[in-house]
Amino acid sequence: MANEFLNLIEQRRTIYALAKNVKQTPEYLTDLIQRTIRESPSSFNSQSSRAVILFNAEHKKFWNFVKKELQTYATDEVAAAKTAAKMDSFAAGLGTILFFEDMSVVEDLQTRFALYAENFPIWAEHSTAMAQFATWTALHTEGLGASLQHYNPIVDEQVHNEWDIPKNWKLRAQLVFGSIEAEAKEKTYIENAERFRVFQ
Template sequence: MSIVDSIAKRRTYYQLNKNLPVAEQEVIGLVETITELVPDAFNMKSARAVVVTGGQQDALWDAIYDAFDGKVAREKIDGFRAAYGTILYFFDTDVVKGLQEKFPLYAANFPVWAQQANGMLQFSIWSGLRDLNVGANLQHYNPVIDEKVKAMFGLPASWRLVAQMPFGGIVAEPDAKEKEDIAKRVKVIR
């Protein structure tokens, strides 16, 4: 499969279940491999990923619901809870600060570059999951849940939560995408 085919196949799947179509270890191996391969500025390696499955998957989404004191619909959270697992994406602020101190001329750019690398990691894993016939979606309940998540899983204070990616078996395909006029977003200058 070409990279374009892989990207075209990647979609936002909201209807997921715990019936993972591959062994859990395949998903973990994918996350580990892609985390190692995704590039970042100054080779800083600031991205962190936590794969949550089993009973901890349910506990995570129950804690997210509780963090919002009922301000988020239970049905919506239960949709994410129904997934096989969730990948939590972080970057390590200690790594970023270390490079800011080492290269002060670029200090303002390191947090931006860490976010860019994290975005590449999220997208690459998302596309890789779809190649395994695993569905996923991307959520952003941070910063409200940051401290609760770090406490639940014993994560370092320096890890900054960026996104949450529920993944699992695909219950239903999303609607077809409409073709856009790409010339509105891509300009070619010769």
């Protein structure tokens, strides 16, 4: 089946081997990321997704925060070295997008639409997930690789303090991106019969 959109999402993969060998400027990529998030759907058109885009020293600073924090969880020197190497591999990329949800927007919706109050935090997770996926795919169309990480909440306080992030922004994920230095491993799939039901 030939479908351009489907082809793009089939090609988008988790890429761990990243570097800074990128032709696009930070300004170009910033515009791409902002436009992609702006066009991503959200419940009640709440537009609750927020993002902080880090390049260069700021990008590296974030992964150094994570590396330092994770060292406190390491059980031995081998584990500490492996963790440090992993964080350094992320820092080797070009940039990182910190995805947040603005909880003041969620709380306002809960107040105004009390019937659905318990659903709005769930729908906010849907919104950020769609923004993350759309942005990841948009970066892929530019020939860039990325991987989605989740080191929240262990660095939340440092992030908020370092970049003066509003307290009502809740960190949900980190998308690190850069040039593709090694292809992704082969992806396997479970059988359709295990995942889908079709009735006509």
